[in-house]
Amino acid sequence: MSDMVVKRVDDIIKSEEDKRSYRGLVLRNQMKVLLVSDSSTDKSAAAMDINVGSLSDPDHLPGLAHFCEHMLFLGTEKYPIENDYMKFTSQHGGMSNATTFPDHTNYYFDILPEHLHSALDRFAQFFLHPLFTESATERELNAVNSEHEKNVSSDNWRLYQLDRHSCDPSHPFHKFGTGNKMTLDIGPKERGIDVRDELLKFHAQWYSANIMSLAVLGKESLDELEAMVVELFADVENKNVEAPSWPVHPFKAEQMGTCTQVVPVKDIRNLNIVFPCEDLSQYYESGPGDYIGNLVGHEGPGSILSALKEKGWSNKLYAGYKEPHRGTGFFGVSVDLTEEGLKHTDEIILMIFQYLNMLKQSPPIRTYHDEQRDIAAMTFRFKDKESPRSYIESLTHKVQEYPFEHVLCNHYLLTDWRPEIITQVLENCTPDNIRVAIIAKKFEAVADQREPWYNTPYKLFRIPETTLESWRNAGLSKELHLPEKNDFIPDEFDLYPADKDITEHPAIVKDTAITRVWFKQDDNYLLPKTNLMFDFVSPLAYLDPLSCNLTHMFTQLFRDSLNQYAYAAELAGLNWELSNTKYGLILSVGGFSTKQHLLLEKIIQSLCEFKIDPKRFEIYKENYTRTLKNFSAEQPYQHAVYYLAVLLTEHSWTKQELLATMDQVTIDRLEAFIPQILSKMHIECFIHGNANKQKALDLVDIVENRLSEAVRMSPLLPRQLLLNRELKLEDGCNYLYNIQNDIHKSSCVEIYYQCGMQTKQSNVLLDLFAHIIQEPCFNELRTKQQLGYIVFSGMRRSNGVQGLRIIVQSDRHPEYVDERIEEFLRNMLSHLEDMPAAEFQKHKDSLAAQRLEKPKQLSMQSYIFWSEITSQQYHFDRANVEVEYLRTVEKSDVIAFYKQLLAEDAAQRHKISVHVLSTAEGGAGCDNPAHSVLNGNVENNLTPPATTPSPKQTTPINDITVFKSAHGMHPLVQPYMNITRKGNKCKL
Known part of the structure; x- marks a missing residue:
């Protein structure tokens, strides 16, 4: 036994199906370590848990533990560059994050397996020699404050803190855990407290090896992982602190x-x-x-x-x-x-x-x-x-x-x-x-x-x-009794023998005028589970706002009516969902295979015999109305994402339009509507998992036969199966849609640069460009400029059309943030041009590994296949095909892509922005301009500060309908595989 390891545990109890190897260690410094060896993994990962959290904040500095968690990402003695750790994980196919809890703090990352040692080396420095530089401390305070501001209008956060506030004031549970500008900056400065010194003291006091636990998963053997961990973490100091516990209850x-x-x-x-x-x-x-x-x-x-x-x-x-x-x-x-x-x-x-x-x-x-x-x-x-x-x-x-x-x-x-x-x-x-x-x-x-x-x-x-x-004196109630025995608990777990003609991807095993059945027998996960998906396509579901509301009410009332019966199945590992979409209804049933047919039979029988309960109807109508109204209280970034979709999608009813027709939603209308939507539709099915072809057809027969007996079904016309298209923006455009929000103090900007239809080449170039700018975007707009806690960059793909989008939720004025995003994007040309070939190759390798990462669960693989089916693209081998092309891409290709579609002077640039301006008290659009927007010195107002560079001329969108009527639509992406359109065989 190494003199650095004082205890080794190899008899960790694991599942029969778990092929990984495990070992527990206690190092000489008393750090506990769990090693997981998985030779088949396509990602390695590690996490460190410290048994101290926000309840251990000094009384005079609420939020210090949370602030410490933020600061550990921003440089260590061995790796002093602030974004080194996050840049390294991003360039090598990984990501990282951390969370502060009341009684512990958790840090974690994943990475491509061949880079585990280097990532762990950087990670270990968090717990050895963090810098807590003065400049980073000053700036990161804004991020902590922005995170708090994001939570201020969240009912979950408000209720949790109120619970803490109303406990015994002398108990640590009473504390304010996340911290903000007042508790970590303004207040301490007024009292002459140096918060950086306090961070150093907190880390020195509590970040002790004996209250730390480390877990590492990699391709390496247990012995190799052990050697790696001992090398990198054995020097973490053991300060022999006792992990705090609070056995005295916070409520007296x-x-x-x-x-x-x-x-x-x-x-x-x-x-x-x-x-x-x-x-x-x-x-x-x-x-x-x-x-x-x-x-x-x-x-x-x-x-x-x-x-x-x-x-x-x-x-x-x-x-x-x-x-x-x-x-x-x-x-x-x-x-x-x-x-x-x-x-x-x-x-x-x-x-x-x-x-x-x-x-x-x-x-x-x-x-x-x-x-x-x-x-x-x-x-x-x-x-x-x-x-x-x-x-x-x-x-x-x-x-x-x-x-x-x-x-x-x-x-x-x-x-x-x-x-x-x-x-x-x-x-x-x-x-x-x-x-x-x-x-x-x-x-x-x-x-x-x-x-x-x-x-x-x-x-x-x-x-x-x-x-x-x-x-x-409540006594007992005759209405209440204990549950009956659960007959849905599976009693056998056998796997179906493999079909002789088993396919690599989903294949059509039945195709009629009304039904098309896709089937894929699982030969990878080998668990006694199956996922059943049924897309009941009906043009009535989204015909107008009233129809949309009726469809939603139908699905909600039906789910409610079946809940008593289906709850036992859910407990036994059988889940089901009926939801409405723009195209109709989707029924999904997933879980253990053995008794799945019983639940499916009950669902379809109940669907055919469904009767509306008037009392439940009124309750769900009122509930749905409240849900539509409550959208105004969602986060500003959610508003930005929603309105961009409304602007670009061919058919999209707004929350306001849906709400305006709720008074027309009646029981009589719904009773008449249900048989109409069930009688004229197309059923697209997908069976994936522990089933053979015959079993799959038998399951589909349950659905088709029951529905055929209950209603006279007739097929849809080919054009009734066409999907929505996406608005086509013209070359050189720069549109702006402004909305206001009076609930949240934060404003938000979402900028979308439409890049055209999805193709193999454009998909790969957009993916690669988005991957390259992801870390610089976060580092520049979030870490350096501190524009806001929520900073996101990535692809937006919808209806076969795609583009780059950047989202920043900020207390700054949206016009200022818009210009900061544009400035960042301008700088990306030189970033690309100056990028060494080795770094560019790292990005390609990282993206390739991400794209080729195998889904870990049957349900995730089912979702990927199902997405291809419902999008009518059927590109089941998309990842392999596109990665093969990715390996041929040169840096010059990405630069050309940028110059053609994203550069400010690009002829084919298509920009549309959504600005959500806060008019809440203290917001960027309030009458009392209290927020600084430029380096903390310039006041915010309804207009951007005079020092802000003038943006390129924008075209305001004043009316969504007028805007959409003035644009054509992109065509639909044609199927990747040769597949006959539904209805083409039917005679007129």
Whole structure:
């Protein structure tokens, strides 16, 4: 044993289907290490978890742990250039990121396998010798602040911080974890505190090897990985610190028995209740929290949710145990409220207590635990392979929490039965231990307090004793009972023998006027799972805004009606989804193959016999209307992406147009609409996985025969199967569409440079150019110029047309940001021209590796095939074909591509921008210009600062309809393979 390794564990329990090799190490500096050897991987990955997070922030510097996480990316003694680490991962087919949690911080990356050692070397310096340079510290404060500003109008963040704010003020959970300009810059400077010094102190105090866990996945053998890790991480200092834990609960007795009425940003309605309990993590082999959560959160007959739906009070309910941080836990129930349900929150809580009383009246039942155990064991045995990065990221913190032997199987192999722990948790769920939060817009009139960091309005009061007493005496309910035995749990896992004529890609195995069936027998993943996809194409689905709304209502009401039955299937690993698209309805069924046909039969039978429940209709109509209205509260970048799609897509109904027709959506109209959409359509099917050709045809017959019996189906005409086209922008154009948003303080710019139709050559050149500029774009606009936290560059492909897009969400004025993006793009010509041949080759190799990376799961491969089918391009070998062409591309080709389509003076340049201007208080478009936009000195206003360079003359888009009517459309991309258009064989 190396003198640098004091412990080695090779008997880590893994799934029967897992072909990787594992080893656990404890280094001499007490760092824990998990090694994963996978000779077949096309990506290597690593992650480091430090058992300290935002709860350990100094009281006078909220957000310091999060700020430290940001700063570690910006230079170390060995690699002082700020963007060296991210540039290296980007150039070698990888990416990197990090997350700060309340009690730990996680850093991770992936990389092409041959560059693992070099990436790990750079990564290790984070924990050895970070620089925390003064210039980077000053600038990165803006990124932390921008990240906070992004979250200010997010209801999830607001509710989480309000929960922390309302706990015991002396408990660390009370802290503000993310930090902002005030806590990390303005406030400290006023008190004479040097934040850089504090960063150095924090890193020196807490970044200790004995509270770190490292996980590394690579092609190398375990011995080679071990040698690599010892070489690079054995010198991380062990400061013998103790990982903090907080066994004292953040909510004392005086914080219990309270109700908080919260005003959200979006028009949402929720009831959240929590009961404090002990940290259950030590009982992972028996799963007591899951036992209770699975029963309280059940959605089948006799469940709380079913009873609430019957009364018209709720659509969704979630229940379960969670750990806010080490040492404590909560058991919580969250109920989505209807308008009527908001009037009956006390009765809903009473019903929850009635269910809890039912669980308490007798000892925990072993059969429910055994069913949970069997499902978990089945899931573990046939667990889908994850991408190396997400897999390693998820494992690294588990190394801190569990013995090496159980790092993979924790919560999956429930080998223990601890009914006394279940009883203990249940006994703690009493009215005297409850905390209630009700979230709804209607509380605006009564809210009398504001949470300081997010400015969330709320009212906090003690629950009346009469209400608590009614809950204490809740008794039982005849409506509620325990779930029946789950008959969907698979009882066999055999694989179908391979067909003699098995194909490499999907092939058509049936083609009629109404149905076309694509089939691909899986010969790669070899799991007892199958994915079924059915595209019910109907021109009625998106004929006009009213039809679109009716189709949406149909799918939502149908899903709701089948939920009780299908929930058991979902628990047993069978998932299904019915959704509406521009072209009709898509039904997908995925999971274990054995009993898939039973679920499919029930779905199609129910579809044919569907009857509208008037009560559920009114609830879903109101819910859908709120969803359309709530779009205004989405992030500014989401608005930019949405409006660009509206501008460029041939047919696209806006949220406003959909909302305007909701008053025409009636039960009578929907009842008449459903048989119309089902009777005239085309069914495009794809069966992929554990099935042979005959099984695939049998599954399709279930759908086709049932529908044919229920409705008289007739085929569509060929032109009714044509897809939407994309607007064709003219050469030299520079369009601008302006919109305003009064909710978020941030503004946003999305610039799209349309590059024409997809072809092999244009796809590759655009991919390569986007890959080359990705890291410089982030480094320049985000890291150096600090324009905003959200900076994205990449391709946009839609309807067979593609282009380059750059998105920046910023507190600066959109016109200023637009010019900064243009300046960046101007500089990319010299960046390309000066690029050494070796660096250009790295980009090509990196892109090739990304394109050739094999999907890790059957479902991901199914999605890739299905996308080719629904786009009617059928280029199933696209990655290999395009990478073959990529290898022939020269730097001069990319420069020519840039000069032809992207350069500012390019004759064939097609630019369109969407500017989302914030008119919220403090926003770039508000009347009080408080934000600086240029180097922190120039005030922001409705117009850009005078010092901003004048942009190229733009053409404003004042009316979307007029704009679209003045443009032609790109033709559709023709199929890659020779395939007969549907309907061509049919006689007129």
